[in-house]
Amino acid sequence: MFTRLNLLCRFRLLPFLVLSFVMMRPTLSEELVATNSSGNWSLHGGDHGEQRFSPLSQINDKNIGDLGLAWYADVLSIDGLLATPIVVDSVIYLSSTFANVFAFDAKTGEEIWHFDPEVRLDTSIIGSWASRVNRGVALFEGKVFVGTGDCRLIAIDAKKGTKVWETLTCDPLQNYGVTGAPRVADNKIFIGNGSSDMGVRGYVTAYDTNTGKQLWRFWTVPGDPELGFENDTVAMAAKTWTGTDWWKNGGGAAWDSLTYDPEFNQLYIGTDSALPWDTNVRSPEGGDNLFLNSIVAVDADSGEYKWHYQTVPADAWDYNANNQMTLADLEIDGKQHKVLMQAPKNGFFYVIDRKDGKLISANNYVRVNWAKGIDIKTGRPIENPAARYYLNDDGRARVFPSIWGAHNWHPMSYSPLTGLVYIPAQDMPTTYRLEKDAMLGGVFIDLYGYKENDPDRPQNLSKLVAWDPVTQSERWSVEDSLPFNGGVLSTAGQLVFEGTATGHFKAFKADTGENLWSVKVGSAMRTGPVSYSIDDEQYILAAVGWGGASRFQAPQYGASQGARGPSRLFAFKLDAKANMPEFVTPADIQPLPPAQTASKETIERGAVLFEVMVCSLCHGQDARSVGGGSVPDLRYMRPETHKQWKEIVLGGSRKEMGMLSFSELMSEEDAEAIHAFVIEQANELYQSNNTK
Numbered sequence: 001m002f003t004r005l006n007l008l009c010r011f012r013l014l015p016f017l018v019l020s021f022v023m024m025r026p027t028l029s030e031e032l033v034a035t036n037s038s039g040n041w042s043l044h045g046g047d048h049g050e051q052r053f054s055p056l057s058q059i060n061d062k063n064i065g066d067l068g069l070a071w072y073a074d075v076l077s078i079d080g081l082l083a084t085p086i087v088v089d090s091v092i093y094l095s096s097t098f099a100n101v102f103a104f105d106a107k108t109g110e111e112i113w114h115f116d117p118e119v120r121l122d123t124s125i126i127g128s129w130a131s132r133v134n135r136g137v138a139l140f141e142g143k144v145f146v147g148t149g150d151c152r153l154i155a156i157d158a159k160k161g162t163k164v165w166e167t168l169t170c171d172p173l174q175n176y177g178v179t180g181a182p183r184v185a186d187n188k189i190f191i192g193n194g195s196s197d198m199g200v201r202g203y204v205t206a207y208d209t210n211t212g213k214q215l216w217r218f219w220t221v222p223g224d225p226e227l228g229f230e231n232d233t234v235a236m237a238a239k240t241w242t243g244t245d246w247w248k249n250g251g252g253a254a255w256d257s258l259t260y261d262p263e264f265n266q267l268y269i270g271t272d273s274a275l276p277w278d279t280n281v282r283s284p285e286g287g288d289n290l291f292l293n294s295i296v297a298v299d300a301d302s303g304e305y306k307w308h309y310q311t312v313p314a315d316a317w318d319y320n321a322n323n324q325m326t327l328a329d330l331e332i333d334g335k336q337h338k339v340l341m342q343a344p345k346n347g348f349f350y351v352i353d354r355k356d357g358k359l360i361s362a363n364n365y366v367r368v369n370w371a372k373g374i375d376i377k378t379g380r381p382i383e384n385p386a387a388r389y390y391l392n393d394d395g396r397a398r399v400f401p402s403i404w405g406a407h408n409w410h411p412m413s414y415s416p417l418t419g420l421v422y423i424p425a426q427d428m429p430t431t432y433r434l435e436k437d438a439m440l441g442g443v444f445i446d447l448y449g450y451k452e453n454d455p456d457r458p459q460n461l462s463k464l465v466a467w468d469p470v471t472q473s474e475r476w477s478v479e480d481s482l483p484f485n486g487g488v489l490s491t492a493g494q495l496v497f498e499g500t501a502t503g504h505f506k507a508f509k510a511d512t513g514e515n516l517w518s519v520k521v522g523s524a525m526r527t528g529p530v531s532y533s534i535d536d537e538q539y540i541l542a543a544v545g546w547g548g549a550s551r552f553q554a555p556q557y558g559a560s561q562g563a564r565g566p567s568r569l570f571a572f573k574l575d576a577k578a579n580m581p582e583f584v585t586p587a588d589i590q591p592l593p594p595a596q597t598a599s600k601e602t603i604e605r606g607a608v609l610f611e612v613m614v615c616s617l618c619h620g621q622d623a624r625s626v627g628g629g630s631v632p633d634l635r636y637m638r639p640e641t642h643k644q645w646k647e648i649v650l651g652g653s654r655k656e657m658g659m660l661s662f663s664e665l666m667s668e669e670d671a672e673a674i675h676a677f678v679i680e681q682a683n684e685l686y687q688s689n690n691t692k
């Protein structure tokens with residue numbers, strides 16, 4: 001039991017080619033038109049190239065003032081909405097927490113069906129993170145596909161909302177779980193999985209959409225050499241790792257981005273880093289550690305390796321490359337290039353040739369101090385040696401960008417009309433410090449970047465960056481207060497849409513960044529908006545609801561107080577006049593907490609125990625999660641729940657709901673000390689809510 005909980009501590013923070021073939025297939029731009037101009041948003045990234053660009057232009061920079069609410073719909077989700085909706089033939093398909101899947105009428109917002117795969121916390125305690133996060137579904141020929149936190153890939157009948165087939169794509173007992181959206185092409189469904197920082201070995205699998213039969217599997221890092229390598233690619237990667245038992249680190253999980261390229265019939269895989277982050281421990285005699293932090297191209301039919309580009313060789317900062325990979329045709333220095341673009345966590349924007357994986361150009365799109373640039377000849381970063389904290393005398397380094405990344409999974413968008421990539425970026429540092437007993441493999445990190453009252457701390461920690469990928473320079477940017485703003489949509493109406501961590505949904509002029517429109521939506525946004533049309537009317541759809549790693553690990557930064565409301569879909573169209581819902585935040589509904597009766601010492605002991613007993617892992621650091629949901633914010637406990645404290649914490653009375661019993665790990669006195677700490681936190685919140 002204790003080792004299981006210990007494992008929980010190691011938890012994510014946050015958590016193609018032949019010419020004749022090409023000619024037989026539609027070109028990417030035709031493909032884009034085929035998928036999007038029909039008025040549908042049929043693929044995760046809008047089109048296969050994941051441009052997240054809508055060719056619809058009825059709503060544009062001239063008439064955006066007439067954009068109004070067509071409808072809104074509440075979505076059952078206890079932890080926000082992270083999924084990109086798929087919209088085909090007037091039906092919206094959306095996933096939420098615990099991989100629940102819904103179909104809504106795209107014209108009215110009425111729920112058509114709801115499929116519950118019955119992911120439950122008590123059957124996958126370790127995977128509880130994965131259980132609460134789902135970034136989307138795929139739709140193909142009448143079936144909706146979803147991956148679950150307990151490792152299943154499920155095909156659902158798109159009309160009826162009933163299960164067609166199900167297959168186990170990973171082992172939840174080995175800490176695997178699926179949070180990312182599957183991608184689909186040519187009767188094949190591609191799916192990755194996550195939890196590199198719980199030691200899993202990453203891979204991507206392709207399945208037949210009709211039968212669920214496995215077609216191929218690509219391993220992103222090598223396994224135990226004694227068992228023999230699966231293929232030459234794995235053997236080649238193994239040469240880049242050193243030490244004994246290095247393979248036990250696993251890593252390289254493909255937890256988010258996969259991009260299918262119809263022009264080269266290639267699948268691109270974006271990979272994670274691995275623990276321990278201290279490279280000296282992970283691979284003590286050096287080595288690049290393939291394929292961590294990489295973009296890997298594999299043949300979509302066979303899963304065979306084609307090429308790779310590693311963004312951060314021998315990573316020490318969790319600068320993974322799981323971010324969106326967007327495909328485009330660009331003219332650079334008078335030559336046409338078929339490129340892949342990525343703005344990964346490390347702060348550099350990469351333009352890569354899709355044919356062979358060669359780096360065309362790279363430049364930093366936010367403040368960066370871990371590297372001075374990228375050497376175009378070798379494709380390798382020109383590192384600042386001081387950033388490798390484990391080599392410094394004091395074992396520490398303050399590094400830009402932060403562990404959260406200059407850009408995380410929140411989708412970016414490329415407009416072929418303006419030629420700009422719109423990146424939801426953030427600008428923060430992280431201090432890394434060697435510390436023997438630190439949770440994440442001996443490295444302590446400050447999740448907030450700045451100390452309280454830090455004079456260095458800028459007012460604004462995020463910005464929407466309009467980046468020219470040809471000149472590798474910023475065209476415009478708009479700053480915002482909190483990091484963790486939502487994903488981006490660009491449209492042929494010369495508009496760029498983005499939701500923010502302050503609970504606003506905004507539109508900007510695509511070429512200048514002028515803010516043309518903004519509405520309050522009651523909760524922070526994370527995922528990208530989409531656009532579709534029905535009966536010649538264009539809609540903009542926003543999936544709203546604060547969730548994900550920031551909610552869990554850095555609640556102060558994840559959403560402002562007024563942006564912690566429920567999960568909802570909001571559909572907007574021209575001249576619509578529906579009323580917005582009333583916005584109630586958890587702060588409005590906090591019951592009066594019990595009076596504090598414990599001593600200062602007891603409260604302090606409770607605070608420490610709250611960490612040690614990993615309550616914070618599920619209920620948030622310092623019990624500062626938010627109200628409602630699968631993992632309640634303990635400061636909002638009702639009076640009767642306070643009375644049941646002992647039965648819940650020691651007696652296991654909520655075991656089947658995922659709240660384990662801690663009776664083997666602590667005494668009654670310990671439990672009471674934690675209770676005193678929680679009461680203290682609840683009173684502090686109550687006071688701050690009621691003195692404003």
Ligand code: HEC
Pocket residue numbers: 121125128610613614615616617618619630631632633634636637638641645648649654657658659660662674
């Ligand atoms: C693995 C995740 C996890 C960990 C670790 C965890 N909890 Fe929970 N806890 C839950 C879940 C899930 C619920 C909701 C159960 C339900 O729906 O009734 C919950 C509910 C509770 C409740 C009831 C709250 C309410 O308002 O209904 C209390 C009290 C509680 N937990 C205390 C603790 C304490 C104290 C610790 C540490 C000793 C802890 N929990 C550790 C997952 C966790």
